[in-house]
Amino acid sequence: MIEPQRTPAGSVLKVSAHSNPNSVAGALAGVLRERAAAELQAIGAGATNQAVKAIAIARTYLQHSEFDIVCIPEFTDVIVDGKERTAMRLLVERRPARLQTTVN
Amino acid sequence: MIEPQRTPAGSVLKVSAHSNPNSVAGALAGVLRERAAAELQAIGAGATNQAVKAIAIARTYLQHSEFDIVCIPEFTDVIVDGKERTAMRLLVERRPARLQTTVN
Numbered sequence: 001m002i003e004p005q006r007t008p009a010g011s012v013l014k015v016s017a018h019s020n021p022n023s024v025a026g027a028l029a030g031v032l033r034e035r036a037a038a039e040l041q042a043i044g045a046g047a048t049n050q051a052v053k054a055i056a057i058a059r060t061y062l063q064h065s066e067f068d069i070v071c072i073p074e075f076t077d078v079i080v081d082g083k084e085r086t087a088m089r090l091l092v093e094r095r096p097a098r099l100q101t102t103v104n
Numbered sequence: 105m106i107e108p109q110r111t112p113a114g115s116v117l118k119v120s121a122h123s124n125p126n127s128v129a130g131a132l133a134g135v136l137r138e139r140a141a142a143e144l145q146a147i148g149a150g151a152t153n154q155a156v157k158a159i160a161i162a163r164t165y166l167q168h169s170e171f172d173i174v175c176i177p178e179f180t181d182v183i184v185d186g187k188e189r190t191a192m193r194l195l196v197e198r199r200p201a202r203l204q205t206t207v208n
Contacts, residue, residue: 017149045121048156049149052192056177070174070197073160088156093174 012039017046025057040090067094116143121150129161144194171198
């Protein structure tokens with residue numbers, strides 16, 4: 001099964017449970033300074049946790065830029081060593097301003 | 105230490121490693137049908153993973169609504185049993201349309 005490329009991504013950052021969140025955050029922030037979006041891909045709870053931490057850290061790296069970032073998670077099937085696995089795809093996009101939403 | 109309420113949230117959904125992502129997704133989608141934003145709070149890798157899965161599932165529950173949802177992760181300090189822990193706060197917000205970003 002070929003992974004559907006719903007978001008044709010030139011920069012898919014694959015994150016593992018052993019990835020350093022600061023390093024992933026640096027790479028992610030670098031991509032987002034150049035492009036409107038990036039994509040993280042994680043398989044398993046440990047990897048997903050590192051990916052989410054990386055996004056939180058990248059937000060701090062980008063706090064003085066003109067944009068904030070948001071994340072859109074979705075499931076996707078990927079082939080790893082010939083076996084189909086369910087991965088978490090985290091599309092990370094710029095958004096123009098740091099909008100503050102008040103929850104009532 | 106009192107947790108700063110940067111996003112005054114009437115609906116903080118606390119997610120644990122044992123939470124059912126489908127149940128959390130149902131609660132999250134329910135909140136977001138009524139309000140512009142909701143907040144998930146997770147401590148630890150297992151809990152964060154369940155929270156992210158819940159957001160991905162909630163997106164499918166809301167796919168026929170007029171809005172998509174995005175997630176903004178950040179670290180926050182919380183007190184659990186008298187001890188300070190670092191939690192992941194996942195602010196989940198509506199956004200008007202399903203914007204598709206192309207990554208170049």
